[in-house]
Amino acid sequence: MIGQAVQVLVDAVSVGGLYALTALGIGLIFGVMRLINFAHAQLIMIAGYAVLLFFAQSAVLAVLGAVAGAVLLALVVERMAFRPLRGADPATLLIASFAVSFLIEKMMIMLVGSRPKGVDFLPMLAGQVEIAGVRLQLLQLVTILVSVVLLVATTWFLKSTRLGLEMRAAAENFRMAEVLGIRANRVIASAFAISGLLAAAVACLFVAQTGLVQPRMGLQLVIIAFVGTVIGGLGSLPGAAFGGFLVGVATILLEALLPPELRVFREAFLFVGVAVVLIFRPQGLIPARGLAGRI
Amino acid sequence: MATLPAVSTNESAGRRWLPLVALIIVVLALAGAAEFAPIVMQRRITQGLINLVAVVGLYVFVGNSGVLSFGNVAFMAIGAYVSALLTMPAAAKGVFLPDLPAFLAAAEWPVLGGALAGGASAALVALVAGFPLMRLSGISASIATFAILVVTYVVLGNWTSVTGGQNSLMGLPIYVGLWTSAGWAVAAIVIAFLHQESRSGLLLRASREDEVAAVASGVHMVLHRLMAFVVSAFLSGISGVLLAHFLGTVRVETFYLDLTFLIMAMLVIGGMRSLTGAVAGAIVITALTELMRQAEVGVTIGTTTLAAPGGLGDVLLALLMLLIILFRPDGIAGGREISWPFRSSVAAPEIQSRKPQ
Amino acid sequence: MTVPRDLTSPGGRLVELGGLVIRYGAIAAVQGVDLAIDAGEAVAIVGPNGAGKTSLLSAIAGIVRPSAGSIRIAGRPLAGIALSDVVREGVALVPEGRNIFGSLTVMENLRLGATPRRDASVSADIDRVFADFPILGERRDQPAGQLSGGEQQMLAIARAMLSRPRLLMLDEPSLGLAPNIVDKVYDILRQIRSQGVSLLLVEQNAARAFALADRACVMSRGVFTLAGTPAEIERHDAFDAAYFGVAMAKAGAA
Numbered sequence: 001m002i003g004q005a006v007q008v009l010v011d012a013v014s015v016g017g018l019y020a021l022t023a024l025g026i027g028l029i030f031g032v033m034r035l036i037n038f039a040h041a042q043l044i045m046i047a048g049y050a051v052l053l054f055f056a057q058s059a060v061l062a063v064l065g066a067v068a069g070a071v072l073l074a075l076v077v078e079r080m081a082f083r084p085l086r087g088a089d090p091a092t093l094l095i096a097s098f099a100v101s102f103l104i105e106k107m108m109i110m111l112v113g114s115r116p117k118g119v120d121f122l123p124m125l126a127g128q129v130e131i132a133g134v135r136l137q138l139l140q141l142v143t144i145l146v147s148v149v150l151l152v153a154t155t156w157f158l159k160s161t162r163l164g165l166e167m168r169a170a171a172e173n174f175r176m177a178e179v180l181g182i183r184a185n186r187v188i189a190s191a192f193a194i195s196g197l198l199a200a201a202v203a204c205l206f207v208a209q210t211g212l213v214q215p216r217m218g219l220q221l222v223i224i225a226f227v228g229t230v231i232g233g234l235g236s237l238p239g240a241a242f243g244g245f246l247v248g249v250a251t252i253l254l255e256a257l258l259p260p261e262l263r264v265f266r267e268a269f270l271f272v273g274v275a276v277v278l279i280f281r282p283q284g285l286i287p288a289r290g291l292a293g294r295i
Numbered sequence: 296m297a298t299l300p301a302v303s304t305n306e307s308a309g310r311r312w313l314p315l316v317a318l319i320i321v322v323l324a325l326a327g328a329a330e331f332a333p334i335v336m337q338r339r340i341t342q343g344l345i346n347l348v349a350v351v352g353l354y355v356f357v358g359n360s361g362v363l364s365f366g367n368v369a370f371m372a373i374g375a376y377v378s379a380l381l382t383m384p385a386a387a388k389g390v391f392l393p394d395l396p397a398f399l400a401a402a403e404w405p406v407l408g409g410a411l412a413g414g415a416s417a418a419l420v421a422l423v424a425g426f427p428l429m430r431l432s433g434i435s436a437s438i439a440t441f442a443i444l445v446v447t448y449v450v451l452g453n454w455t456s457v458t459g460g461q462n463s464l465m466g467l468p469i470y471v472g473l474w475t476s477a478g479w480a481v482a483a484i485v486i487a488f489l490h491q492e493s494r495s496g497l498l499l500r501a502s503r504e505d506e507v508a509a510v511a512s513g514v515h516m517v518l519h520r521l522m523a524f525v526v527s528a529f530l531s532g533i534s535g536v537l538l539a540h541f542l543g544t545v546r547v548e549t550f551y552l553d554l555t556f557l558i559m560a561m562l563v564i565g566g567m568r569s570l571t572g573a574v575a576g577a578i579v580i581t582a583l584t585e586l587m588r589q590a591e592v593g594v595t596i597g598t599t600t601l602a603a604p605g606g607l608g609d610v611l612l613a614l615l616m617l618l619i620i621l622f623r624p625d626g627i628a629g630g631r632e633i634s635w636p637f638r639s640s641v642a643a644p645e646i647q648s649r650k651p652q
Numbered sequence: 653m654t655v656p657r658d659l660t661s662p663g664g665r666l667v668e669l670g671g672l673v674i675r676y677g678a679i680a681a682v683q684g685v686d687l688a689i690d691a692g693e694a695v696a697i698v699g700p701n702g703a704g705k706t707s708l709l710s711a712i713a714g715i716v717r718p719s720a721g722s723i724r725i726a727g728r729p730l731a732g733i734a735l736s737d738v739v740r741e742g743v744a745l746v747p748e749g750r751n752i753f754g755s756l757t758v759m760e761n762l763r764l765g766a767t768p769r770r771d772a773s774v775s776a777d778i779d780r781v782f783a784d785f786p787i788l789g790e791r792r793d794q795p796a797g798q799l800s801g802g803e804q805q806m807l808a809i810a811r812a813m814l815s816r817p818r819l820l821m822l823d824e825p826s827l828g829l830a831p832n833i834v835d836k837v838y839d840i841l842r843q844i845r846s847q848g849v850s851l852l853l854v855e856q857n858a859a860r861a862f863a864l865a866d867r868a869c870v871m872s873r874g875v876f877t878l879a880g881t882p883a884e885i886e887r888h889d890a891f892d893a894a895y896f897g898v899a900m901a902k903a904g905a906a
Contacts, residue, residue, distance in 0.1 A: 034434070084621055090434040091363040095563055096620045102556050103613035110606035169753050169764050176751040179713055181739040181767035181815065219552075223445065230438060264453035271442040271449075278435050278442075279427045 003134045008256050014140040016248030017147025020241045021202050022225035023232065024154060025195035027240025030229065031171030032191045033086070035093045038101035039077055043070040043196050044218030045108065047203030048119075052213045055121045062121065066200040073104070074196030078189055086184070108215040116214035121207050143205045150201055151241055154194065158237065163190055171235060224251065227270045231277050233284020242286055314632035315488045318574050319481050321633075322347070325578070326477035337473055343581030344476035345537045347574060350561045351483040352530030354573035356523045357562065359496055361503035362433050364524075365555055366421075366440035367531040369447035372550035373420055374413035374532030375539035376451060376458055379467050382409035382540075387466035394456035406470050410536045417532025418525045420447075425524040430517045444555065452547040463546040471541040479537055483530050487570050490526050495519045560616040566626025571633040579627065583615075584608055664691040665727070666819050666850050667712060667743070672721035674707045681707040683874035684721070689819065694851040696861035696882070699871035705854040706748060708871070709821050712852070713745040714738035726818075740768045742818035746825065748854075750808040754797025758788050758807060761796050765811030774814070781810045802833035809840060819850040826857045838864060862886060 022040070029037045047066035054062040081100045085093055125139040158164035163186075170177040170187045178184055199218075206221065207213055225244050232243025247270060254266045277284065322344070329340040353367045380388070380395070381404040388400050404412070420443075428439040451458045458464070490496045499519040539545045557580075565576020593602025619626055667689045674682040682704040689695050697705050710716040712723060714735040723730040725741045733741060753761050762781060766774045782789030785806050791799065796807060805825060812820055825841070826834040838860060845851055845864070855861035862868055862882035870878040870885060878885050 036434070036438070081617060081621070088624075089361070091357075091361055091437070092620060092624060094363045094434070094437055095559065096617065098556065098559065099563075099613055099617040099620060103610065103617060106606060106609035106613055110604055110610055165756075165760055165763065166767075168756060169760075172753045172755055173751055175715065176747070176753070177764070178735045179715065179739065179745055179747070180764050180811070181736050182764070183734075183736045234434075265449055268446045268449040271445045274442045275424075275428060275439050278431055278439055282431070282435060 006134045007136065008252065010136055010140050010144070012249040012252035014143040014147075015252050016245040017144050017151075018202055018205060018221070019225045019228055019248030019251075020244035021147055021150055021198050022221055023228035023244025023247070024151070024237065024241045025198035025202075026222065026226055027229045027232070027235075027237055028167075028191050028195050028198075030240075031235050031237055032167060032174065032188050033082065033093070034090060034235075035082060035097055036226070037195070038097045038222070039104060040195065040199060041218035041222040042101055042104040042108075043074055043199035044203045044206070044221060045105070045213075045215060046070055046073045047200040048207050048213040048217050049108070049112070050200075051121055051204060051207050052117055052119050055119055059122055063200075063204055066204050067197055070200040070203065071193050071196035074192040074199070075189060077104075078192040083185070083188070086188075105215055105219075112215065114215055116212045118211055119207050119213055120211060121204070125208060139205075139208055143209070146201060146205060150198065154198070154241075155238075157194070163187070167191060168237075171237065224248075224267070224270065227274050230274050231285060233286050236284055236286050239284050239286035243284065246285075311492070314571060315485065317633045318484050318488075318571065321574065321578075322477055322480045322484065326473055329473055339581070339585050341471065341473050341476045341541060343578060344473075344480045345471070345534055345541060346558070346561060346581055347480045347577035348476070348483045348537060349531060349534035349558050350565070350573045350577040351480075351487045351570065352527050352532075352534055353558055353562050354527075354567065354570060355487050355490055355530060356527035358567050358569065358573065359491055359499045359503065359523050360520050362440075362520070363437045363559075364440040364527070365437065366424075366443035366447075367527060368550050368555040368558065369444045370417035370421060370528040370531035371535030371538065371554070372447055372451055372547065373417045374410075374535035375545045375550070376413075376464075377416040377532075378406075378409040378413035378536040379464050379539050379545045380457070381412055382406055382468050383464070383466055384468075391459050391462070391464055391466070392457065396457075399457070406468055406540065410533060410540075413536040414529045414532040417535070418529040421525045421528030422521070425521045425528075429521045429524055444551070448547060448551050451550075458547065461547065463544045465544045467540055467543050467545065469540060469543040471537050476537055476541070479533060483533070484570065484574065486526065486530060487573070490523065491570060495522050499523055557612075560612055562626075563616050564619050564626055566628035566630060568625055568630035569628045569632050571631065572626045572628030575627045580612065584612065587611060665689070666691055666693075666725070667852070668722075668724040668727075669708075669712070670722045670724075672708070672711060672723065673719045674704070674711055674716055675719040680719075680874055682711070682718075685871075685874075685876060687869065687876075689850055689852060691818065692845075692848050692850055693867065694845050694853065694865045696853045696855060696858075696865035696868040697871050698855050698858040698861055698868060701856070703871040704874040705871055706823055709745065709747075709823050709852070709854055712743065712821060713747075715745075739815050739817070742816075744812040744815050744817035744820050746805075746808045746812045746820070746822045748823035748827065750804050752796045752799075752804050752807050752811070755795055757793050758796050758799070759792040761807055761811050762788075762814055765814035768815050777814055781814070785810065802829050802836070805829060805833070805837055806840070809837070809844075813844065813849075817849060819852060820844060821852040821854075823854045824856065825853070826855065826860055834860060 022044070025043075026037055026040050029035055029040070047070040050065035050069035051062045054065040077100055081096055082093070085096055088096075122139070125142055127138050128135045129138055129141070130136075158168055166177065166182045166187050167190065169180075170182060170184070174184070177187070202221065203218070206217070224247060228244030228247035229240045230243070231246065232239030232241070250270070251266060254269065255263060258266065325340060326344070329337050332340070349367070349371060352370070353364065356362070356364050356367070380399050381402050385401055385403055388395055392400070424443055428436060431439055452461055454460070491500070496519075498515070499522075502516050502519070535550070538549075561576035561580045562573055563576070564580055565574065566572025587603065587608030590603040591605050591607060593600045623629070665688055667687070669685055669687040672682055672685045673680065685708060687695075697708065699705055707716060711718050712725075712730070714730060714733060717731075725733070725738070725743055728741065730738070753764070756764070759778070762778050763774070766777070782792065787803055788807060788810065791803075796804065799807060809822070809825070822841070825837050829837065834857070841851060841853070841864060851864070853861050853865060862885070865882055867880065868882045868885050869876045878888060880888075
């Protein structure tokens with residue numbers, strides 16, 4: 001019984017970690033640009049295909065390929081689509097982001113077809129380990145470890161580097177940051193690069209778990225993680241990570257606790273939660289200071 | 296804001312109605328021409344006119360409020376399912392939906408009643424959901440409409456006893472042809488035009504450029520926005536009804552992100568700041584997708600078939616939409632209303648941007 | 653008295669505006685303003701709400717692009733300078749409402765003020781800020797949003813000064829502050845001036861600004877209606893009409 005509870009808990013924390021990384025990637029871009037980046041799904045997708053391309057040679061190469069692919073795509077998208085639209089109204093940015101997301105997905109479907117492809121990535125993590133009498137999946141433990149490491153590293157970067165400081169300043173008040181001499185292009189491109197890196201990590205873990213890549217992978221992840229970004233507080237970076245984690249844990253717990261006939265409505269509950277948060281606590285659960293009225 | 300109505304009164308009363316007359320003529324001419332076209336082409340044009348109703352529906356909210364909505368395809372779904380449930384033969388419902396509540400199982404409404412009920416249900420959902428959500432500021436309101444889309448999609452896709460869940464509903468009366476869709480297209484254009492020329496519509500357009508001023512002017516802006524949302528949902532609901540009774544089946548998968556993208560692309564490419572833009576986008580993109588569809592089928596010359604790669608149409612549509620946003624943000628129509636075919640156009644009632652020029 | 657077309661004086665000219673026009677859509681906020689500021693000068697612009705004062709500062713800071721006319725900073729046209737490079741030309745802005753980064757610490761706010769600098773004396777300068785304003789030093793690791801209004805104003809000025817500007821522009825530095833705090837703010841501005849930094853001051857509180865400025869301009873409805881030394885302006889009959897008259901007419905209409 002305890003063992004089962006621990007298994008559910010580990011499951012919840014590992015899924016929570018994946019969503020936290022995804023929500024942080026989305027939150028970072030929203031923070032500096034007030035842009036909801038639907039194309040984050042395609043960053044995950046492109047990294048997934050990079051894994052497919054290289055996993056047979058070596059796992060290290062596959063991870064590097066995933067990082068390179070997602071970071072590169074993030075930078076290209078920023079440069080080609082979002083930089084020319086900087087300062088445009090939110091509706092225009094939202095449409096552009098939607099269009100970019102569809103464009104990349106449809107290009108991928110045209111190039112490789114829409115059928116899922118099997119990937120036997122990191123098979124050595126498929127095994128289980130027994131810790132204090134509880135059998136746990138190795139991959140889940142690795143997922144938790146990677147999530148924690150990346151969250152800590154991102155926090156360190158934001159807190160302790162000059163670029164991170166500039167990024168936080170830009171997230172709070174972009175115009176004032178520029179008045180003080182902070183270069184917008186550098187900050188925004190860096191934010192996109194980091195979101196690409198986070199997307200690549202999510203893709204590697206996700207592919208290892210599901211064993212599949214397909215052009216629409218990442219979409220569902222991003223839609224759910226986005227719930228976390230909103231619940232945590234749009235524009236608040238710790239909020240995004242925490243909200244993503246919360247949503248991941250919630251999906252697993254709802255899965256385990258809801259009666260079967262309600263389980264299928266899980267996502268509906270999440271999005272009703274989004275609406276409720278927007279209405280009653282629009283600044284989110286962990287509000288970003290100084291953002292009032294800017295969203 | 297007090298100077299606004301002057302935009303309309305400056306024009307002569309007759310001139311004010313010219314865009315409406317011109318757009319109706321365009322639709323009727325299109326349908327009339329389709330009479331003489333092969334049956335396959337007629338079906339494409341019918342589909343285009345259904346798209347037109349959907350795009351005009353989206354325009355009523357997005358064009359007038361300046362807030363992007365992801366929720367209108369949800370209203371299409373609601374319209375489609377309500378009409379389907381009310382008009383399907385009881386026997387067919389017995390097969391597909393054995394667990395349907397008795398009053399729905401027995402209902403065999405006339406199709407017009409079903410259509411109006413579909414539109415009204417969508418409007419009602421918009422009213423109830425919009426009441427708390429329309430007070431949200433721009434981007435939050437857009438997120439809220441996205442929530443409406445996902446919740447509707449999940450509920451319709453899993454409420455198996457009423458909607459059949461992931462399965463298709465079949466056996467709907469197929470009554471939507473060329474002139475039914477043309478009739479509704481004209482009706483949609485008239486409703487959208489009357490709304491945007493109404494006091495509520497004009498005030499909403501004035502608030503579009505300046506949300507701070509709009510919020511400062513108080514609760515009325517929320518009501519005007521809600522009004523547009525409800526009218527918009529009604530028209531979207533109707534377009535869902537038309538689509539369902541054109542195809543004869545309803546499937547929840549139809550009403551999600553792909554359709555949202557298509558309708559939004561039509562509005563953006565046509566130009567989301569004028570009714571003319573909405574109509575133009577629907578017509579032009581329907582024509583382009585049909586061309587691309589044929590290109591993907593290919594032409595056979597002798598023994599070789601030249602065909603565009605499958606999926607190219609979708610790629611070009613997304614690319615076109617992105618290019619429009621980047622280089623011609625007001626779309627084909629450029630934020631203007633058509634005044635009369637072959638004559639200079641008039642500016643849509645419009646408040647200048649606050650950005651310095 | 654008519655507005656002199658040429659307000660310049662010999663010497664190193666820092667900022668030069670010629671025929672500046674700023675439009676927001678159909679509304680013209682600034683409708684043809686000429687102004688020159690020389691090294692070491694303190695210039696005050698006073699006038700009622702909505703006169704276009706903030707737009708004028710925003711244009712010099714590079715935030716708003718003028719619809720017509722020219723802005724030159726140290727002889728260079730501003731049109732070719734990116735917003736983030738204006739501060740590198742020696743122009744710093746303390747905007748209305750201060751715009752400190754509330755979620756960042758006092759220390760982080762100050763470090764951001766030194767963004768354009770590459771020299772090694774930044775931390776020495778920050779230490780000097782803490783010596784001058786002990787309260788900022790005590791709270792160096794607290795979020796700046798927790799400071800009082802007056803402390804935030806000190807922080808905003810200190811942050812702007814850390815870029816080592818030649819011209820410091822302040823938009824309503826006394827707004828919303830208690831009179832004794834305003835005294836302090838103006839003491840600081842006097843000190844800054846004594847270091848040879850030029851000041852461009854936008855104020856509704858004309859008396860305060862006049863006490864500090866070498867020259868003053870009264871702005872109303874997008875144009876300068878009076879210009880001269882503060883003493884000249886205060887003596888002028890048109891001053892009350894141009895300034896308080898408009899303000900009172902507005903108050904009456906509201």
